[in-house]
Amino acid sequence: MKYCCYCSAELIYEIPDDxxxxxxxxxxxxxxxxxxxxxVAGSIxxxxxxxxxxxxxxxxxxxxxxxxxxxxxxxxxxLEAAIRETLEEANAKIEVEDLYAIFxxxxxxxxxxxxxxxxxxxxxxxGEETQEVKLFDEGDIPWNEIAFTTVKQxxxxxxxxxxxxxxxxxxxxxxxxxxxxDFVETLL
Amino acid sequence: MKYCCYCSAELIYEIPDDxxxxxxxxxxxxxxxxxxxxxVAGSIxxxxxxxxxxxxxxxxxxxxxxxxxxxxxxxxxxLEAAIRETLEEANAKIEVEDLYAIFxxxxxxxxxxxxxxxxxxxxxxxGEETQEVKLFDEGDIPWNEIAFTTVKQxxxxxxxxxxxxxxxxxxxxxxxxxxxxDFVETLL
Numbered sequence: 001m002k003y004c005c006y007c008s009a010e011l012i013y014e015i016p017d018d019x020x021x022x023x024x025x026x027x028x029x030x031x032x033x034x035x036x037x038x039x040v041a042g043s044i045x046x047x048x049x050x051x052x053x054x055x056x057x058x059x060x061x062x063x064x065x066x067x068x069x070x071x072x073x074x075x076x077x078x079l080e081a082a083i084r085e086t087l088e089e090a091n092a093k094i095e096v097e098d099l100y101a102i103f104x105x106x107x108x109x110x111x112x113x114x115x116x117x118x119x120x121x122x123x124x125x126x127g128e129e130t131q132e133v134k135l136f137d138e139g140d141i142p143w144n145e146i147a148f149t150t151v152k153q154x155x156x157x158x159x160x161x162x163x164x165x166x167x168x169x170x171x172x173x174x175x176x177x178x179x180x181x182d183f184v185e186t187l188l
Numbered sequence: 189m190k191y192c193c194y195c196s197a198e199l200i201y202e203i204p205d206d207x208x209x210x211x212x213x214x215x216x217x218x219x220x221x222x223x224x225x226x227x228v229a230g231s232i233x234x235x236x237x238x239x240x241x242x243x244x245x246x247x248x249x250x251x252x253x254x255x256x257x258x259x260x261x262x263x264x265x266x267l268e269a270a271i272r273e274t275l276e277e278a279n280a281k282i283e284v285e286d287l288y289a290i291f292x293x294x295x296x297x298x299x300x301x302x303x304x305x306x307x308x309x310x311x312x313x314x315g316e317e318t319q320e321v322k323l324f325d326e327g328d329i330p331w332n333e334i335a336f337t338t339v340k341q342x343x344x345x346x347x348x349x350x351x352x353x354x355x356x357x358x359x360x361x362x363x364x365x366x367x368x369x370d371f372v373e374t375l376l
Contacts, residue, residue: 001193005221008191018316021261033193036226037260039299072225073209077292077361078299079374099359099375102287104265111227111266128206169357171287173265186267187287 006031037109040150041081042069044158045094047119050135051155054089056147057131064147067114067154068092082115090133092124100169101154103183107176112150116158116167138162149174149181194219225297228338229269230257232346233282235307238323239343242277244335245319252335255302255342256280270303278321280312288357289342291371295364300338304346304355326350337362337369 001011001024009028016023016032024033044067045052053065068089072081079096086094094117101114124133136142138159146152153174161167172185189199189212197216204211204220212221232255233240241253256277260269267284274282282305289302312321324330326347334340341362349355360373 003191003193003196005189005191005193005199008196011193034259035262037262037264038224039227071222072299074223074225074297075294076225077294077374078290079292079359079361080294096375099290099357102266104267106263106265106268109262111260169287171267173267186265187284 039072040112041072041078043082043086043117045119054130055132058129061147066147067151078113089127090124093120102171104173114154227260228300229260229266231270231274231303231305233307242318243320246317249335254335255339277315278312281308290359292361302342
């Protein structure tokens with residue numbers, strides 16, 4: 001950020017009066033340009049014993065498998081965002097059951113909200129950002145070709161809980177350290 | 189938004205190729221300026237049978253009572269945000285127990301995350317944005333002087349659940365219609 005989006009004057013980066021963080025401030029109209037984390041909403045679409053995954057047709061992680069998910073838009077709820085993303089990426093209709101996983105990713109300023117869902121029918125197909133959509137049994141999940149740590153962790157919890165007969169919400173943080181990603185579960 | 193914050197050229201408001209929503213797009217550097225909902229994180233600080241509330245010293249809702257809450261900042265987790273806001277607004281230290289309420293407010297593009305918490309001690313006092321900090325019994329809650337629908341709804345659920353001996357997470361949407369606010373619980 002270099003310029004004010006309201007008046008086009010140059011921004012300065014300093015701590016405003018009565019604040020304790022650096023912000024972008026307009027030198028002319030004095031507006032403070034706050035920046036905040038974004039929500040990524042997605043689904044775990046389940047059909048009997050199988051999970052629907054999407055093979056990505058876009059960067060990042062082109063060709064890797066993911067659960068349908070994406071940035072929540074203005075004017076919608078997190079649940080609507082998860083349903084919309086599932087429709088856009090997999091042309092799949094779901095019924096949402098639970099808010100299953102909430103992960104903070106402070107290194108990219110994102111919060112993931114993943115909803116456990118039921119596929120309504122078997123009418124699905126690749127959306128514009130997807131190469132292939134497929135149902136996977138637990139034993140066939142391509143663990144080494146999963147696009148994101150958030151998706152791998154969500155799937156890991158899902159199968160653990162299913163095998164233990166005990167589904168419950170998972171809350172935690174994904175921390176990036178020395179180029180590696182660690183998951184820390186909180187509020188156990 | 190009128191100008192590009194990266195190059196200061198004028199923005200146009202139209203639907204980009206391969207998209208289905210209006211976005212602000214820079215006519216010069218072609219960057220798309222996405223806008224997304226923000227997270228408000230806060231706490232329900234409990235001491236024995238009492239709840240800590242803060243009387244606001246700032247607009248909006250100057251002089252009304254609220255639970256400590258505020259916008260999540262870059263680089264932090266939602267739990268860290270709730271702890272920080274409680275410290276900033278009430279100089280109060282908490283131990284977080286549960287993610288108790290998650291409310292979507294699509295009419296202002298916010299998602300509230302309220303954490304049920306224990307006050308660590310009785311050492312609290314007004315922060316810069318607060319006139320007064322006080323512990324309330326259920327019977328003394330100033331229901332007609334609560335600052336926000338989100339706070340009123342969170343407190344309502346808290347006392348209902350406590351009286352029923354059944355604390356559980358509440359997820360829902362606050363909808364603004366004809367100037368009135370309605371709460372719709374989802375994922376029951």
